[in-house]
Amino acid sequence: MNTGPSKRAVVTGLGVVAPTGIGVKTYWANTLDGRSALAPMTRMDPSGYPIKVIGEVPDFDPYALLPSRVVVETALMTQFGLVCAEEALLDGELDPAEQPEYQMSVVTANATGGAEFGQREMQNLYAKGPSQVGAYMAIAWFYAANSGQISIRHGMRGPSGVFIADQVGGLECVGQARRVIRNGTTFVLSGGTDSSFSPSGLVGQIPPGLVSLSDDPARAYLPFDTAASGYVPGEGGAILLVEEAESARARGVRPYGEIAGYATAFDPRPGTGRGPNLRRAIEGALADARCAPADVDVVFADGYGVPELDRLECRALAEVFGPAAVPVTVPKTTTGRLYAAGPTVDLVAALLAVRHGVVPPTVNVTAPSPDCPVDLILGDPRETAVRTALVIARGHNGFNAAVVVKAV
Amino acid sequence: MDTLNLDGLREIMRQCVGTGEAVDLDGDILHADFGELGYDSLAVLEVVTQVQGRLGVGIPDEVIDDLRTPAALLDYVNRQRTEA
The missing domain is CATH 3.40.47.10 (Thiolase/Chalcone synthase)
Structure with missing residues (x-):
């Protein structure tokens, strides 16, 4: 075994x-x-x-x-x-x-x-x-x-x-x-x-x-x-x-997908001059899943809705994937942030996107900030084959984590 | 002052603890062990808390373990009330 x-x-x-x-x-x-x-x-x-x-x-x-x-x-x-x-x-x-x-x-x-x-x-x-x-x-x-x-x-x-x-x-x-x-x-x-x-x-x-x-x-x-x-x-x-x-x-049960990669990275203590560690969490999860950034079909972003935190997330995404180089969605715009439930609900959405080949949209966003250059899926859901999806989560005061799900 | 009878206790058991999936509180439960009725130690504690609150009697923690059946609980409560 x-x-x-x-x-x-x-x-x-x-x-x-x-x-x-x-x-x-x-x-x-x-x-x-x-x-x-x-x-x-x-x-x-x-x-x-x-x-x-x-x-x-x-x-x-x-x-x-x-x-x-x-x-x-x-x-x-x-x-x-x-x-x-x-x-x-x-x-x-x-x-x-x-x-x-x-x-x-x-x-x-x-x-x-x-x-x-x-x-x-x-x-x-x-x-x-x-x-x-x-x-x-x-x-x-x-x-x-x-x-x-x-x-x-x-x-x-x-x-x-x-x-x-x-x-x-x-x-x-x-x-x-x-x-x-x-x-x-x-x-x-x-x-x-x-x-x-x-x-x-x-x-x-x-x-x-x-x-x-x-x-x-x-x-x-x-x-x-x-x-x-x-x-x-x-x-x-x-x-x-x-x-x-x-x-x-x-x-004989058909899986929705595999939990292929996972990483967590806590931010440095304030005052150290070192930046946040979201990028490390993302790169860690990709490495764990043996994925290149180009393999990722969609990112379910954390999407805090707080300007400074949004900028930091976009910067981490740009550093890993290139500027606006990967489709991003925040379906939690329809539910609000559900605390511990939120990222798991995003995992459900990511696994359903893998199964059905469609990515749910981000709602209500009408004027994407120039400070946040991301390819945000707005309006209609986007039909696209999803083999690999990245789910990002952050918490108050320094938590970062990322999970990669893959089609089986 | 009122004493507590089995129907009154049934009501407390039902309203404050709910009923297990296979428990019929309307049956002959007077001498049934609370455990057999699906009431674990915490559930018995909850029943006792509610009985204390409604009747204004005190039931010390060290006594609760001995109140294994509805009959034992009713006897204890009603004895306290008669003595009061």
Whole structure:
């Protein structure tokens, strides 16, 4: 049997809960259509808060999708993860009950914890006293709750864990899934989920000063545009069924693609005079995938929507690929930035682009900035064969990561 | 002051903990072990928290482990209330 790095990790199942759709089919149709879900906040009363436009998952009824027992002991972020995990297993035609429990792992990512659940119980603590804090507070708010609940629900007891690394966690966990597979596990459910639209969750997003304060859903999140004014926060999740390639072949399941390359690079400490390390992450992922820059058919950019950060991303892309030399898209313009979920949702879009030969567009950008010379896919989706796609993620305060997916 | 009966406890179990996929709380559950009803230790703790809040009785942590069945929980709570 294959061992070590010669083992390849392919993706055989996808699950998505996004502001633009619950389920891969709806998400993909709306993403190709460039239908945006950014809208005025309804989850909570926005008056008194500077953030007006967000990307909410509409009509998510956990009681219709999960047992009530599980719903009462989980935060929304975990419910997203559980729903995504079920879809990925179904899509990948994998019944966990038929597999050895230690051959299946769960590696997820989360950035903001179970914000709304935690706030409710903190209110109970201060308003009613310690005896009125629900017992599930102990397990529900925590970042690792998502891996734990998915593991328990499906009896997956192989090496598991959680990444907490702002946005890039959504790629780091998939890089780790590949490591776990190289070390001998056959299946890994992997991806990010996040939801933090309660007052306490929302205020935590304000201080870095990177969130757009625009009240116009069509103008609030404009990466690489002259009018870029920050990003719109969103919520959601995506889980991939990552599988050892020989297993997928033996099961007769057609992979969406291979996790062919992965790299991460943290920025130097401020004041060192050394620049950011996004380029190193991109080049590392390409080298890991044994790809030349010219092999890359499309880049799913990070697209922060913050002018200085957009310039830095464009510079890194130009240094690796040449100026405006590779098609770039930011489908997260339809959902907002979903924290740990965002890059995994981008991986789903990249794998669907590989399968269907069409790249979803970037929406709302009308005046690309001269400071950001990129070949941005605007308007209609672009039909083109995609053999190799690069997904980039950055997080607040120095995180960079990149993943290369390849057609199998 | 009101005591707690089995139907009242059922309501608390249902509303605050939900029901497992294969659990019928309407059946004869009085002497069933909480574990067999699909209520793990954390779920029992949640039921106890809600019972304390609704009836205003105190149930010390060291007692909770001994309250293995709805009957044991009801007996304990109602004894506290009679003594109060």
